[in-house]
Each structure stands twice: as C-alpha cells, then as structure tokens.
Amino acid sequence: MTPAERLAALRAALRQAGVEGFLIPRADEHLGEYVPPSGERLAWLTGFTGSAGLAVVLNDRAALFTDGRYTTQAQQQLDPALWELRHITEQPAADWLKEHAAGRRIGYDPWLHPEAALKRLEPAGVTLVPLPTNPLDSIWTERPAPPMAAAMPHPLEQAGIGAADKRAAAAKALRDAGEDAAVLADSHSLAWLFNIRGGDLAHTPLALGFGLLRADASAELFMDPGKVPAGTRAHLGNQVTVQPRGALPAALQTLAGKTVRVDPEATPAWFAETLRAAGAHVMAGDDPVRLPRACKNPVEQEGARAAHRRDAVALARFLAWFATAAPAGRQTEMSAAERLLAFRREVPLFRAESFPAISGAGEHGAVIHYRATDESDRPIGAEECYLIDSGGQFLDGTTDVTRTLWTGPGPAPRGLRDRYTRVLQGHIALATLRFPKGVAGPHLDAFARRALWEVGLDYDHGTGHGVGSFLSVHEGPAAFSRAAKPVPLAPGMILSDEPGYYLPGHYGIRIENLLLVRDAEARPDQVKPFLEFETLTLAPYDRALVEAGLLTPAERAWIDAYQARVLAEVAPHCDPATAAWLRAACAPLS
Template sequence: MTPAERLAALRAALATAGVQGFLVPRADEHLGEYVPPSGERLAWLTGFTGSAGMAVVLPDRAALFTDGRYTTQAQQQLDPTLWELRHIVEQPAADWLKQHAAGQRIGYDPWLHPEAALKRLEPSGVTLVPLPSNPLDALWADRPAAPAAPAIPHPLQYAGLSAEEKRGAAATLLQEAGEDAAVLADSHSLAWLFNIRGGDLAHTPLALGFGLLRADGSAELFMEPGKVPPGTRTHLGNAVTVRPRAELAAALEALKGRRVRVDPEATPAWFAERLRAAGAAVTAGEDPVRLPRACKNPVEQEGARAAHRRDAVAMARFLAWFATAAPAGRETERSAAERLLAFRREVPLFRAESFPAISGAGEHGAVIHYRATEASDRPIRPEECYLIDSGGQYLNGTTDITRTLWTGPGPAPAALRERYTRVLQGHIALATLRFPKGVAGPHIDAFARRALWEVGLDYDHGTGHGVGSFLSVHEGPAAFSRAAKPVPLAPGMILSDEPGYYLPGQYGIRIENLLLVREAEQRPDQVKPFLEFETLTLAPYDRNLIKVAVLSPAERAWVDAYQARVLAEVGPACDSATAAWLRGACAPLG
C-alpha cells in the first residue's frame, strides 16, 4: 500500500470501530524509546522513522507531533499532502485535538499509552476510547514477527549486586509504601533487577517481557518459555517464577484486594485497567527499580570507567585515521561510520553499537538525529564540518560520544570556529559545575546554553540524558532538559553533556562527553553537601575549530588539562601511529 492507501484504510477501520480518530504513538507495549521492527507502527503508517513522536488521525486530517530533534527529519520524510507537522512541546496534541476534534470519540491502543499520557489529553475535550485490538495490526500485512532472542545471565562481576539483593531492596520499598506488588513493564527494569540481558533490540541488550515484583522479594517473569533457557532459569532461582505472557491477565486478576504499584508514566494503561476491573487497589508510584538502576553501584561505576578507556582507543584510532582520510575526499558518511565500528569491534568486551551512528557531513549535521542511508549517503568533502555521534555497548558499560570535526586541509571559517567554541564553553560549564544535593537536571540545563544565549543562539534539544550500564544509551529518570521532571541528581548517575548549534542547510555542531555524578569534596564553609561530575569520555576536541581567544583562562586551562589526561590515559594503549597523532591533538592550545 502507498502512504495514502494506508491512511485511507486506517480511516475505514476506525469508522467500523465506531470512533472518529486514533492515536498512533512511536511505542511498543514496553513504552521504551527503542522498539523492535514489529513495533514500528508509526513508521509504517507515516514514513517517519524518528524515535519520538505521535500521530493523530481524524476523518479529514492527520498530524504528526515530534520534538526539536526530529523536525527537520520529519519534514523530509512526511508527505505534506497527508500529514501536518507539529512541534510536540510548542504545539501539543491536546491543543490540536481541542481545535479539530472536541466532542469526538478518539480510539487508542491501551498497550501503547501510559495513563499519564492519556490524562494529558483530557483538556482536549475528546472522549478517549480503548480499542480491543490495534487496527493497524490488521492492515500491516507484512508486519515482522515479534523478537524471540533468549534471555541470558549478566555476570555478577559486571552487575555488582546479585539479583536477590536487588529484589530485596526493591521489595523493601514496596513494604515501606504498604504495597503488595509492583508491575514492571519496562524491560530495562527486568534486565537490571534479574541480572539478565538479551538480543530483542538491535542496540540495547534487552529481553522483552513483563514482571510482577512482590513485597516478599519473590517475582514473576512473563516471557515466552523459549526465551528463557535452562541456564537462565537456574540463574533466576526458586524465588522467580517464569510464566508465558498469555498468563499475564490471570496473574493480574489474582491480585484482587491487593495494593499494586503501577508507574503511570512507564506502564501501559492496560495494566491499571485490568487491575481495577479485578478489584485490586492501584497505587500510582514510580517503578521501584528505576532510580536504583540509574544510581550505578561501585562495580558498575568502575565498569563504566574501564569501558570508556577502551572505547577511547577506538575513538583515537578513528580520529587519527579521519585526520588523513577526510582532506582526501574519498570517504562518505557511511564509510566513515563503518570504519569507526570496525575499530570498536576490535575492543575487548564490545558487543554492539549503543545506537546507529549519527554520521553527518555538512548540511546533514544540522539534522540532529540524522541517519545516513544508502539513498542519503554523501561524500565527506574537504573543508566542511562533520559530526559523528556514536557509542558502544560493552559488557561492563555503555558509551556515547559526539565530536564535531573540520575536514581540512584549509582553515575553518572564523564564524564557525566562534560558534563551535561557544558550544565548547557550554560543555565545559556543565562538566565543571559544583552544585548542592537536591538540584535536578532542569535546574542546571541553562549553564550549557549561556555562552550561546549571550549571542542570541540556542539549540532545540535537551542538553543531556541518562545512560545505562550495558543497557539503554538513553535512561531515565534524570536528564539535563527544561522539559524533564525535576529528579534530583544523585551519586552514581551517568548523564551526557551535549550542547550543540545547528544551522539548517549548512552544518551542525555538537560536543558530547558522559559525566558521572559523585560526591564533591566538603569545604570548610559549606552548609550542605555538594555534588560534582567526573568526566568519563576520553577523546580530544578538534583544535582546528577552537577559537582560543573566545575561551576564558579557566576554560583554556580546563581543555589543556582534559586533553593531557586523554593523552596520559589513552596514549599508552594505542599503536605507535595513533599515539603520535594523539600527542599532537592533545598538545596545549596555542
């Protein structure tokens, strides 16, 4: 079917279902950012392949809502005769529905929306109707099968705490809240809580499933039996029962009269609907695993440091290669990304990229989450800006790094160098910040923007996201973003520091390191404890893009000290040619 035929077929199905509209989120039943091919309903319907968005279909119009990371991409992928494009923050779906659909019945799939998201649509004046099945699934004739990779144990030497210890700590939280059980719909929580990993997603090592954690520390894991081999069942132990997903409804019905925690932001509405129908008392509360998972234990912290040191060797090899290859003009966006992946594959404990590399030359760098395809791939030309955002999944840590590079051989334009340097100033401002306990990511996002704001510039994405431990490269609950929930930063959290600047049609600039939150040294006059960041990522900045005169003496000293650290920690692990290049790249700024 063509895009127009798909949209027409959906409208016909909605009319049969007795609703005037339908919500199509970019989500599967686990509500994660990354979904398997079988969950890409939004892409199938609209052609938009970004990782965040929602479509709303009405009888006479349809709109796609996404954020600033994807507006340029959506403009390129959507058919404007079929779809209106709206900024999900500045032009929210509730406002659009109020204008165009007030009083109408709008269907939704209760497996694909958390209750909190549905509640945010209430001011629109529509009547939201849960449908017994998703009409898109009946239309999508060649829909891929659901993934069925096995769940495998994650060794204690990398996890740091046993699954029994983790379950006990989470169960204590339920006991303190007077709750009998908690629904676990986020497969990241299952992975961390049970010390298992899997291969159901291309870049995030998850075994997709659901769980029920009980206040006595026992648990039920709902996965198809074929996904849990004998060795994994032994690893899970007698306190964990493995049941097929078909038994999930019956398990919820058995909780009649019990108090059950459901995270309204991270659990499909189907669960709360089923529990209430069964006579259970649903209590709204955060997934009890989410915050402990974000606060890495000492073993996970040391694993992250080790993973970044090894990843840094691959990055150094890539940057040294690129310094010679780029001016020759024989590489493309895809060939460069493939070369970096080849270097990473030689690193011990490497398992996969943590996301498809964003390899954007020139104007493609301005597409914030650009992905080079066979059709869009273009040469990396001399004397232009090139942005490479990439990362690795290692058994003991997850990495994410962005560097913006000048291809040479001639000098970069002064205006470009000034804007790059202002992005670098924001990057440094966040990395060097000391702040009192209780401060949250939204409170300090502006530090990374100040240098750009001073000259009337900004960027339309958050400054940083949480990162998992051999888990998702995007992890909650903390983030550096004006739109994020004010979750206090806590020791052990790992977040990205990635301000940027984008000039559509010309170039993009982004600089990203990962930061570990840690306790700051107590000073004599402090009245409360403070926190600070440890920089984990180790790779030089492109000195060809730094306008040294814009930096303050303190900023310049920080860059020199950071790059000296890169040379000291990474250089000895590199081959002689890479080490020689690194010595020049890490020399003090002139």
C-alpha cells in the same frame, strides 16, 4: 501499499471500530524509546523513522507530533499532502485535538499509552476509547513477528549486586510504602532487577517482557518461555517464575484486594484498567527499580570507566585515520561510520553499537538525529564540518560520544569557530559544576546554553540524558532538559553533556562527553553536601575549530588539562602512528 493507501485503510478500520480518530505513538507495549521491527507502527504508517513521535489520525486530517531533534527529519520524510507536522511541546496534541476533534470519539490501544499521557489529552475535549485490538495491526499484513532472542544471565562481576539482593531491596521499598506488589513494564527494569540481558533490540541488550514484583521479594516474569533457557531459569532462582504473556490477565486477577504500585508514566494503561476491574487498589508511584538502576553501584561505575578507556582507543584510531582520510576526499558518511565501527569491534568486551552512528557531513550535521542511508549518503568534502555521534555496548558499560570535526586542509571560518567555541564553553560549564544535593537536571540545563544565549542562539534539544550500564544509551529518570521531570541528581548516575548549535542547510555542531555524578570534597565553609561530575569520555576536541580568544583562562586551563589526561590514559594503548597523532591533537592550546 502506498502511504496514502495505508492511511485510507486505517480510516476504514477506524470506521469499523466505531471511532472517529486514533492515536499512534512511537512506543511499543514496553513504552521504550527503541522498539523491535514488530513495534514500528508509526514508521510503517507515516514514513517517519525518528525515535519520538505521536500520530493522530482523524477521518478528515492527520498530524504527526515530534520534538526538536526530529522536526527537520520529519519534514523530509512526511508527505505534506497527508500529514501536518507539529512541534510536540510548542504545539501539543491536546491543543490540536481541541481545535479539530472536540466532541469526537478517539480510539487508542491501551497497551501503547501510559495513563499519564492519556490524562494530558483530557483538555482536548474528546472521548478517549480503549480498543480491544489495534486497528493498525489488522491492516499491517506484513508485520514482522515479535523478537525471540534468548534472555541470558548478566555476570555478577559486571552487575555488582546479585539479583536476589536487588529484589529484596525493591521489595522492602514496597513494604515500607504499604504496597503488596508492583507492575514492572519497563524491560530495562527487568534486565537490571533479574541481572539478565537479551537480544530483542538491535542496540539495547534487552529481553522484552513484563514483571510482577511482590512485597515478599518473589516475582513473576512474563515472556515467552522459549526465550528463557534452562541456564537462565536456574540463574533466576526459585522465587521467580516464568510465564507466557498470555498469563498476565489471570495473574492480575489474583491481586484483588491488594495494593499494587503502577508507574503512570512508564506502564501501559491496560495494567491499571485491568487491575481496577479485578478489584485491586492501584497506587500511582515510580517504578521501584528505576532510580536504583540509575545510581550505578561501585562495580558498575568502575565498569563504565573501563569501558570508556577501551572505547577511547577505538576513537583515537578513528580520529587519527579521519585526519588523513577526510582531506583526501574519498570517504562518505557511511564509510566513515563503518570505519569507526570496525575499530570498535576490535575492542575487548564490545557487543554492539549503542545506537546507529549519526554521521553527518555539512548540511546533514544540522539534522540533529540524522541517519545516513544509501539514498542520502554523501561524500565528506574538504573544508566542511563533520559530526559523528556514536557509542558502544560493552559487557561492562555503555558509551556515547560526539565530536564535531573540521575536514581541512584550509582553516575553519571565523564564524564557525565562534559557534563551536560557544558550544564548547557550555560543555565545559556543565562538566565543571559543583552543586548542592537535591538539585535536578532541569536546574542545570541553562549553564550549558549561556555562551550561546549571550549572542541570541540556542539549540532545540535537551543538554543531556541518562545512560545505562550495558543497557540503554538513553536512560531515565534524570536528564539535563527543561522538559524533564526534576529528579534530583545522585551519586552513581551517568548523564551525557551534549550542547550543540545547528544552522539548517549548512552545518551542525555537537560536543558530547558522559559524566558520572559523584560526591564533591567538602570545602571549609560548606553548609550542606555538594556533588560534582567526573568526566568518563576520553577523546580530544578538534583544535582547528577552537577560537582560543573567546575562552577564559579557566576554560583554556580545563581544555589543556583534559587533553593531557586523554593523552596520558589513551596513548600508551595505541599503535605508534595513533599515539603520534594524539600527541599533536592533545598539545596545549597556543
């Protein structure tokens, strides 16, 4: 079917369902950012392939809502004759529905929306109707089958804490709160709590499923039993039972009269609706695993350091290669990304990319989450900006790094150097912060923007996201973003530091390292505990783009010290040619 035919078929299905509109989120039943092919409903219907979005289809119009990372991409992928494009924070769906659908019955799939998201639509003045089946699935006749990769044990030498001990700690939190059980809908929580990993997603090692954790530390894992081989069942132990997803309704019925924690932001509305119907008391609360998962234990922290050191060798080999290959003019966005992946594949404990590399030359770099395709792939030209944002999944850690490079051979323009250096100043400002305990990511976001704000510039995305431990490259609950929930930063959290600047049609700049939150050494007059960041990523910045005259002495000293650290820790593990390139790339600023 063509996009127009798909939209018409969906509208016909909505009429049969007795509703006048329908909500189609990007998420699948696990409400994660990344979904398997069977969960790509939004992409199938609209053609938009970004990882964040919501479509609203009425009988007479339709709109897609996404954030600043994807507005340029959505403009390129949507048919404007079919879809209106709206910025999801500046023009929220509730406002659009109030204007165009007040009083109408709008259907939704209760497996695909958390209750909190539905509550945010209440001001729209529409009647939200849960549908027993998803009408889009009835017309997506070639929908792929759900993934069936095996769930495998994650070794204790990488996990750091045994699964039984993790369950015991989470169960104690439930007992302390007077709760009998908690619903676990986030497969990342299952992965961490049970020390399992899987292959249901291309770049995030998850075994998709659901869980019930009880206050006595017993648990039920709901996923196809065929995904749980005998070795994994033995690893899970006697306190954990495995049942198919179809057993969920009956399991929830057993909680009648019990108090059950349900995270309203991270759990499909179906769970709370079903529990209330069963006579359970639903207590809104955070997923009990989410914060412990974000605060990496000492073994996970050391694994992250080790993974970044090994990843740094692949990055150095790539950057040294690119310095020669780019001016020759024989590389494309896709061939460069493939070369970086080839270097990473030679790194011990590498399992996969942590996301498809964002490899954007020139104007493509201004598309914040650009994906090169066979149709869009273009040569990397001389004397232009090239942005490469990539990462790796290693058994002991997850990496994510962005560098913006000048292809040469001539000098970078003064205006470009100014923009790059202001982004670098923001990057340094965040990395060097000391801050009191209790401060949250949204409180720090502005530090990374100050140098850009001083000249009237900004970027339309958050400054940083959490990163998992051999888990998702985008992990909550903490983030450097004005739109993020103010979760206090805590030792062991890993977050990205990635300010940017984008000039549509010309170039994009982003610089990204990963930071580990740690306790700061006390100072003589300090009256409360402070935290600071340890930089994990080890890759040189492009000296050709630095306007040294804009830097303060402290900023220049920080760059020189960082580059010296990169050289000392990475060069000994590189081949002679790469080590020689690193010595030049990491020399002090002139």
